[in-house]
């Protein structure tokens with residue numbers, strides 16, 4: 001496997017994507033977690049040091065353990081990763097030069113044969129790359145030679161072929177470095193990866209890891225009915241069988257018919273022991289009068305854990321809580337001291353967790369993206385219609401109800417969402433859309449129905465296309481579809497007299513409204 005040391009760049013996860021697209025297994029670990037012990041235990045075959053917003057010139061600059069450079073491993077440093085390598089290996093990094101952001105061009109400056117990680121580069125002269133840096137390398141560490149330069153980065157591409165150390169000032173993982181994926185593949189080839197990793201292999205490894213972590217202890221798994229937690233549950237069941245009990249928490253924020261559907265599938269199809277916990281009074285009571293999005297998320301996160309802790313006792317002392325946490329949940333909730341990736345939202349299963357918790361976490365999907373979880377779901381034999389379901393967030397309808405949550409609003413929202421999804425299915429659009437839902441807006445507007453005045457709620461409809469939820473485009477419905485859907489919702493859902501369609505992509509919006 002390959003280890004990616006994350007120094008907090010917003011695009012670190014793209015390194016992982018590029019590698020997995022080339023069937024190479026890799027794991028991302030935040031720099032704080034990369035200790036000598038982790039390096040020994042993980043025994044990676046190669047290491048990539050990511051970019052990040054810090055400066056190696058700062059006193060508390062994040063660094064990998066010194067021992068990393070003495071393990072004989074091939075290492076690739078990207079942007080901040082390059083600077084940290086130079087700084088630790090005896091080169092020089094300076095600030096105060098021209099900052100460089102966005103498109104730049106590198107030209108060849110040294111030897112780069114077929115054997116190097118830069119093979120296939122410069123075939124038609126200079127190469128377009130994506131830069132984003134303030135500091136830059138001004139003197140190479142002993143053993144390194146320069147391979148490519150850009151106007152503002154004289155050491156844009158450098159190599160110490162004898163030690164198999166390579167570094168670039170730009171970001172090869174982003175789309176705007178067209179030849180970047182090739183560079184990453186060359187690096188892995190040089191490190192001895194053959195590109196034969198598959199979901200089947202992931203499944204086997206994940207099962208072994210779960211068994212090693214859990215031993216003979218009991219586990220409860222929080223099941224939301226979404227794809228992620230379901231895949232996690234089936235995987236863990238395969239690993240530890242009877243030691244697993246699933247807890248399906250009905251927090252009163254589910255969609256129409258959801259509880260029956262999920263309970264039916266798990267009890268009927270999988271025979272996995274399942275507790276159906278109806279806790280709607282608890283959740284809705286605690287959310288009464290709350291309108292701040294982060295407070296909602298944290299309240300829900302805390303209550304989930306309370307419920308899980310209660311059931312951990314009721315099944316005879318479970319020590320572990322399994323969750324279907326995904327990589328994007330992690331990255332959007334992480335906030336390093338020192339500034340990197342800011343907290344956008346506290347995903348209920350990560351940043352929304354209480355600080356003290358009596359259960360240890362089992363999160364077998366923590367390194368995966370949504371599309372990869374679906375592939376794993378298919379590998380595990382989950383029914384296609386289930387694996388293809390749109391994502392549904394753990395906090396449920398709470399974050400589709402900006403402002404205060406009331407039972408009246410939830411009832412309207414449930415009905416309207418069902419009509420909207422029915423429309424999408426009837427028009428054969430469900431599988432083209434990554435996620436679609438209705439949200440109820442915290443306002444009433446005036447309308448006229450029949451001969452009377454109405455003063456009712458307005459709804460926002462959302463539909464997006466995406467690969468992994470990290471970025472998204474709004475879905476371009478036809479006007480006919482939108483008109484027909486608005487009419488159906490207003491006719492069929494009392495309490496709604498106006499419908500908007502949300503045309504925001506992500507960024508700058510997020511997918512959910514809160």
Ligand code: XMP
Nearest residue numbers: 346347348391392393394395469510511512
């Ligand atoms: P955003 O709104 O952050 O959503 O663009 C990206 C994806 O994540 C889902 N989401 C969540 N899923 N717990 C979850 O399990 C959460 O707290 C949460 N917040 C957002 C969202 O539905 C979308 O698919």
